Amino acid sequence: MGNQIKVKESKYGNFLKKKNWYYYKQLKDFYKINIPVDKKVLGFGCITAEILSSIQPSYGVGLDIGEEMVKLAQNKFPGLNFMLYPAEEPIAIQEKFEYIIMCNFLDRSSDVWRAFKNLDNLTEENSRIIITVVNPFWDSIFRILEKIKLKTPEIPYNFLFRADIANLLKIFSYNIEREGLFLLLPIYIPFFSALINRYLSRLPLLNNLCLMQYIIAKKIKRQLNNRELSCSVVVPCFNEAENVAECLRRIPKMGKFTEVIFVDDGSTDATVGVVKDLMSKDPRARLISYPENKGKAHAIKAGFEAARGDALMILDADMTVMPEDLENFFWAISIPGVDFVNGTRMVYPMENEAMRGLNLLGNKIFSLLFTWLLGQRITDTLCGTKVILRETHRKINMTSFDRWGDFDLLLEAAKLRLRIVEMPVRYKRRLKGESKMRPFKNGFKLLLRFFIGFKELKLAKSTNNFQKVNLKNLRAF
Structure with missing residues (x-):
């Protein structure tokens, strides 16, 4: 047949x-x-x-x-x-x-x-x-x-x-x-x-x-060989007890060593207990836990500060981005000259119900705004999977305005003039648990963070240029 x-x-x-x-x-x-x-x-x-x-x-x-x-x-x-x-x-x-x-x-x-x-x-x-x-x-x-x-x-x-x-x-x-x-x-x-x-x-x-x-x-001839790096995968968790075991199983081993840091962001389910059980079976697993739900950005920051790997990765516990795709991210960050890898879900066709229509529209609008703001093409500002080198992350200041952390990382990368490359990922619908994204509530906060970034990047640059022009005029006078 x-x-x-x-x-x-x-x-x-x-x-x-x-x-x-x-x-x-x-x-x-x-x-x-x-x-x-x-x-x-x-x-x-x-x-x-x-x-x-x-x-x-x-x-x-x-x-x-x-x-x-x-x-x-x-x-x-x-x-x-x-x-x-x-x-x-x-x-x-x-x-x-x-x-x-x-x-x-x-x-x-x-x-x-x-x-x-x-x-x-x-x-x-x-x-x-x-x-x-x-x-x-x-x-x-x-x-x-x-x-x-x-x-x-x-x-x-x-x-x-x-x-x-x-x-x-x-x-x-x-x-x-x-x-x-x-x-x-x-x-x-x-x-x-x-x-x-x-x-x-x-x-x-x-x-x-x-x-x-x-x-x-x-x-053209590549001037340098890929960097030999170790890897830390930070997995923020809020009520993800049903997903963490499968998530750990599917994360590939990368580089000199791979560690997986589950950051429990005040879960009220059995997330902590499940991760502790995983730690006894898989030496890659680590746990950071605190009682209050402080948001994904705080979980990412806590995970990055505790990480021992050279390459710092973020992976959502819901596995809507496939853990197997992390190998591509690791390979990209290993290339000399690549400083920041941003996942994009806007290339491959999405599964039905993977992203709500309102979320998709908001993401496209923010992508256009950030492409203009950063001066680099950004097709997906809110993909949960990103990679940065640990030595670079030390220079980044994550604010309290962005509860998710995505905008902070992109804006800080632009300030440091990092080379951002995008990695296409296959986006799947969540099979267990529920999404934490609320379009209107979170969209307003993200818009606020954008305007702060506009002030930091565009207005500050315009002011500096204006001051330089005035200084030249004064000298000429």
């Missing part, structure tokens, strides 16, 4: 390619223009089979997650090599490639970070990666077309902008050479398609509406 489904899917994929031939032709032409012939090329995703063939590589390999798609591609293009993409393991290829194609692959990848990490052993200095992804603006258009039966329903796309991809590429030592958008009209209408896609799509406002985003980046 499973094979029949795969065959039907592959036949349907061929039908779609015939129906949308103009769209696929534009993608093929884009890659042909940017990749010379007789190069070693690795392609990700089933779409790349035709692209690889048209490029005429000296050695071409295609990867796909579907076994049936791999078989079909290999039969159709016997001069190329096709393999299954091992999403959870390193890619078992010894060859180094001159060009990497990711055509509509990151849109559906379950782990964008791992996809880039897997390239480390497949590329060398001056290797180029060419990425095309769907513009998230079109997500709403696709949903409307699906509802009125003009488009076949598909699984949701990852919400990736070029800036998000560029952020990850820079972490993995790629230099962005070119980026942009193309293909405003993805269907063929004689005369109009050429007019719109060649000329009108280049106009400033219309260009932002194009269907496809692209990035071309070149691998």
